[in-house]
Amino acid sequence: MTGLGPGYGHEPLFGVILTPDAHRPERVVDLALHAERVGLDVVSVSDHPYQPGFLDAWTLLSWIAARTRRVNVLPNVANLLLRPPAGTARAAASLDALSGGRVALGLGAGGHGEAIHSEGGPRLTVGERVDAFAEAVRVVRALATPGPPATLDGRYHRLREAVPGPPHPRPIGLWIGAVGPRMLRLVGRLGDGWLPSATRVPPHALDAGHARIDEAARAAGRDPSxxxxxxxxxxxxGVQAGTGPWADQLTRIAVRHGISGFLLFSDERATISRFGEEVAPRVRKALA
Structure with a gap:
């Protein structure tokens, strides 16, 4: 138990994670529009810049944001070893301005090291990757947040009196995909959200992750909530047989493990419909 109530006090969000299939781009966009129609809050896409069978995540998200009116969009998660953080911050702020404040940033330190290196990315150890990522998050935060010019003297990233901007409607949430202890502590120090996947962090492991994040947040003078x-x-x-057990399972995870957002891996129209029209309302009602 987190001890802070369901979702650490945040209102629940529900969304979808779409495969950016370059062979069927019109279908990806249609699924994004469908996700909005069935009441979901977020449309996200995976970001693997080295995968030629995938559409570029930022280009696709910009197209989706232009075609939708309500849903938030985010990369899940942006590969900061292949996306320069200053450019990522400017792109996110620009899309937030164009979309009326509907952008969040899922950020990751970058897996698939050899594929990243094949695209010109640095060959780093796991520890170096975390250090580079921490600096990159600071760059993104500095340039996507209104304030004075920013300077950062890092080993991997540097800023020299860089002016934040462009102006945009609201703060952009930095939701960090993290699994290991150092990355979890980084979430506590620098992140606005933790974005793990159930395939790597099963429900029974969530509380240990929360504990590391909360401890690091308090040490940094931040409120874990x-x-x-x-x-x-x-x-x-068996989701086609009924959504009641699925909704009950997500409600338990929210209550017992502090989760306030569920993003569904699915490229199936019927499954997205059930998630948006049946599961999400039931979970929201139970948590209310």
């Missing part, structure tokens, strides 16, 4: 906890989830087997 300010950090939203989200969860990337697959659809359970």
């Amino acid at each position: 300010a950090i939203r906890r989200l969860y990337n989830i697959p659809a359970p087997p």
Whole structure:
């Protein structure tokens, strides 16, 4: 138990994670529009810049934001070893301005090291990757947040009196995909949200992750409840037979493990419909 109530006090969010299939781009966009129609809050796409069978995540999200009116969009998660953080911050702020404040940033330190290196990315150890990511998050925060010019003297990233901007409607949430202890502590120090996947962090392991995040947040003088906890989830087997057990399972995870956002891996129209029209309302009602 988190001890802070369901979702650390945050209102629940529900969304979808779409495969950015370059062979069927019109279908990806249609699924995004469908997710909005069935009441979901977030449309996200995975970010693997080295995968030629995938559409570029930022280009796709910009197109989706232009075609939708309500849903938030985010990369899940942006690969900061192949996306320069200053450019990522400017792109996010620009899309937030164009979309009327509907952008969040899922951020990751970058897996698939050899694929990243094949695209010109640095070859780093795991520890170096975390250090580089921490600096990159600071760059993104500095340039996507209104304030004075920013300077950062890092080993991997540097700023020299860089002026934040462009102006945009609201603060952009930095939701960090983290699994290991150092990354979890980084979430506590620097992140606005934790975004693990159930395939790597099963429900029984969530509380240990929360504990590391909360401890690091308090040590940094932050309130742990300010950090939203989200969860990337697959659809359970047999979902077509009924959504009641699925909704009950997500309610238990929210109550017992502090989760306030569920993002569903699915490219199936019917499954997205059930999630948006049946599961999400039932969970919201139970948590209310």
